[in-house]
Amino acid sequence: MLQTNFIKENKVLVIERLKKRNIDATPIVENIIQLDDDRKKTQQTLDSLLSESNQLAKKIGDLFKAGKAEEANALKAQTTELKEKSNTLKEQQNNITDQLNQLLYQLPNIPNELVPNGKTDSDNELIFENNKKVELAQSNKKPHWELAKTFDLIDFELGVKITGAGFPIYKGKGAKLQRALINFFLNEADKNGYQEIIPPLMVNEASGYGTGQLPDKEGQMYYVTEDDLYLIPTAEVPITNIYRDVILKEEDFPIKNAGYTPCFRREAGSYGKDVRGLNRLHQFDKVEIVQIQHPEKSYETLETMVEQIKQLLNQLDLPYRVVRLCGGDLGFTSAMTYDFEVYSAAQEKWLEVSSVSNFEAFQANRLKCRYKDKDGKTNLVHTLNGSALALPRIMAALIENNQTENGIKIPEVLVPFTGFNIIN
RNA sequence: GGAGAAAUGGCAGAGCGGUCGAAUGCGGCAGUCUUGAAAACUGUUGUACCGCAAGGUACCGGGGGUUCGAAUCCCUCUUUCUCCGCCA
Secondary structure (H helix, E strand, O other): OOOHHHHHHOHHHHHHHHHHHOOOOHHHHHHHHHHHHHHHHHHHHHHHHHHHHHHHHHHHHHHHHOOOHHHHHHHHHHHHHHHHHHHHHHHHHHHHHHHHHHHHHHOOOOOOOOOOOOOOHHHOEEEEEOOOOOOOOHHHOOOHHHHHHHOOOEEHHHHHHHOOOOOOEEOHHHHHHHHHHHHHHHHHHHHOOOEEEOOOOEEOHHHHHHHOOOOOOHHHOOEEOOOOEEEOOOOHHHHHHOOOOOEEEHHHOOEEEEEEEEEEOOOOOOOHHHHOOOOOOOEEEEEEEEEEEOHHHHHHHHHHHHHHHHHHHHHHOOOEEEEEOOOOOOOOOOOEEEEEEEEEOOOOEEEEEEEEEEEEOHHHHHHOOEEEOOOOOEEEOEEEEEEEEEHHHHHHHHHHHOEEOOEEEOOHHHHHHHOOOEEO
């Protein structure tokens, strides 16, 4: 969430920038500023009341010790009134902070000035395209769900039997290709200096709030009621929350962690052709890279992360493009996001395989992840993350684009990991 | 799952209901000494909020209660440790 002081000091900017998201934040911002002023005033009177009580209590103690019980008991009467007053004030104060927090939770991150205006993904800004789209012969233009069946790589129906729709079962070479991709991605992350993490796949409520899945995206996560835990929708949640309530030193930057995890998403409201095959799943695998960086360096870092993901796709030899999300398409917590899309020649469409974002201090403020600068002052850090990469659509694009008359060719970089170079 | 013990600052570890934001040790930072380092010595060293400042307020695992006054007493939740049971 945004910091109240930042909103106060940059009111015009905040409202202006949030217009990129096609929202008029004026009323909510005004409300926040008003509530914060109220909060300060209440705190002032409350603090002085408490101070008075503290002094009185001390005096009573001294009197008792001096053996002046009568005087002490006389003073006790005064404390009752003070206590009542301070209790009501405390309640008021709690009310105000609750309201304030609720409003702050509703306010999304302010987009970076480079974020284009727009409403839908068609307004996203094309940043890069490697122009490697391939043409497939009509005879070899099968979508991955057909190829998966032909070569017995993935069994969607069996997944339905075991669990339900959106929980595919990978088999044989399909499973091996999957494992090869995970290892390849993790190795690359390692080469780029990320520490490998194997986090828990379930998180508590506090972690959900820390990275911003809660309170607004509750319906997206699977929730284990009995134990009050959430299945992670992305490794971003546990890996970033490692730094919840942590104060870092300046020399700790940058912190680079990467982790492979399955991801669980309820995807309520999805339907139709978009959910066919691997295009949208309830459980999928992903390698996530997460960085914690000095505020002055976060955008530089974002670009290096983009570069790292490009290298992955280059090595896999896939046609892809990078877009900068427009305000309307931008996630709630992000200040700037690049999406990576690979082109599927068989489906004849772009598939989103990665999303790299700079959250600036938005997550850090919820996480209370700070660093001490040279003057000893604590400031919020900037957090970033990106998929490097999400498996299913990579898998889909790989088998679709590489289908030949003789079978599906495996990209060279993966062969050491798969142990085979063709699926036939 | 059953029985017991515990939770205090970066760490270790004191703390009779008032003099406790909290002893002491270690660590960190700054300085003195030194050609430099070590040692020794001196000082400093939690977070948040309010306030121009002086200063004030809150926080001793979380929440609630008793009391004029709670780190200290009571209730509750969570976590950790020990023992027993079960088990990858």
